[in-house]
Amino acid sequence: MARKIVWRQGGASKLVQDGLYTVHSWDVPYPQENGSLNFCWRSLNGKMTLWSFCQVFILRIPALYKKIKAIDESVSFESACLPGFFLRQKNYRFILDKRDGSELFDKESSFKVYSVMKFSRSFLLQSMHNDWYICQSKEKHLHRPTIIELDFYNGEPDVLERCTFSFQPTAQHDNKYKNCKNVVGPVVHPAIRGQSLPHPPHLVPKKPSPLVPAQPTCIPVCPAGTVGGTPGTQAASGSTIPSLPLEPSIVRSEKTCVALNFINNFGPKFKLSSSLKHEAYLVTGSGFKLKLIIDRPELHSHVTFYAEDEDGSRKLLLNGQSSISEPAVSRCPVFLDVSVTSEKGNAPPVPSGKFPAVTSSAHASSIPSSSLHFPAFPKIPPPHHHPPPHPPLPPPPPSPPSLPRPPPSLSPLSFSPPTPSPSSASQRAPPAAPPSISSPPSVGPASPAVSLPRAPSQNGNGYGSIHYHYHLPSAKKPLVTSTCPSSCTTPVPGCLHSCPPHCCK
Secondary structure, three states, X not given: OOOOOEOOXXXXXXXXXXXXXXXXXXXXXXXXXXXXXXXEEEEEOOEEEEEOOOOOEEEEOOOOOOOOOOOOOEEEEEEOOXXXXXXXXXXXXXXXXXXXXXXXXXXXXXEEEEEOOOXXXXXXXXXXXXXXXXXXXXXXXXXXXXXXXXXXXXXXXXXXXHOEEEEEEOOOOOOOOOOOOOOOOOOOOOOOOOXXXXXXHHHOOOOOOOOOOOOOOOOOOOOOOEOOOOXXXXXXXXXXXXXXXXXXXXXXXXOEEEEEEEEEOOOOXXXXXXXXXXXXXXXXXXXXXXXXXXXXXXXXXXXXXXXXXXXXXXXXXXXXXXXXXXXXXXOOOOOEEEEEEXXXXXXXXXXXXXXXXXXXXXOHHHOXXXXXOOOOOOOOOOOOOOOOXXXXXXXXXXXXXXXXXXXXXXXOOEEEOOOOOHXXXXXXXXXOOOOOOOOOOOOOOOOOEEEOOOOEOOOOOOEOOOOOOOOOOOOOOOOOOOOOOXXXXXXXXXXXXXOOHHHOO
């Protein structure tokens, strides 16, 4: 019956129930009069494609889905190669799957059939979702299968061409099981049970013989008369066995270490490097203890250290050398001291206070200790008394000459006493207790003005402070000389700090 209801040029004009058909594309590879020459449906590993080797399908009319109206012409496609397997839509693709009896399966494998007026010998196959049809992919391939997919038809001509198929009835003498290879999946060849046969001897690759070393692998050569190089094993009598050395054995020795205590006599922070690490240690404090553990002493018997200034302006020395090399010992019982200094001298310490320290030429320590006595601090004048201002500073004198002893001469220092007042002319200030060494005496307005050459400050904007050095030879009573200097016999408001107490008047 299916072969009778066809067009004169070929192709079914009406679909017949349980008819055997091959479904062909309209334009793959080309649109042509004989549609049976175009690519047709074929299930390859379970996926529906268009290919030149056609497979036969049985049309089940009406379709499997029971909710389709009777007036609608519907169809389901069953594979002639595998009875019970139907064309099914899944994830916008079409597969060949076995019917499981569920309503969802029947719905996804049922399609409505519509004739196309533009292509009179072709049909449109709509799924149970409105305006979604069975179509071929937009990418056409001539030398490989083209995918069949579910696409939306919006009335465009190219969609109509891709979603139109012609049905060719199978000839009576044609085999409906043709091209039924790999319909639902690839063929898995059965495995042969049992052990595999060995390869023929001529196919087995021959392993190369191990090379014999030309020279012995250990030095010194084992003594003659020993078997295999083992001491104490003599050769059998009457047999000559060559003495061969044994393979060298790797001896794992005990771990060693290097322990050093770096003393920062340089002052600022610096970098410390060693031959064991690429990274350097940054030392910021006054000391730095370092202990390095060496796992393989056979590779590192000594460790070399060197220090670098962070600014790179000075060359640092370790124990007076640019670098030191310390041997690795076991357990490192003691940390060895290493002094870090600079080749150009250590960096100067930062002075405390507002003024930098003056040079030693301006210190009062150039005066002999035998002529220095602790100064007496005068009383603070009353509020109504206004002492005269200090005289201007003289230019710095040349270096002071050596001072003879006795009597001491205070030539480097010039004292300018203030104008005596009538109320304090007859008063004599007793010697005050010596101040603490940590703080110098403060020079008040009424105290004797001491004119000393002052060193300019480091920034050049002012003068530095005066440092008084008091030398205490012993706890005994200071030596009192009977000779009084001429400057001490003149009556003054207060005794000068350089005069002995018995000379003041």
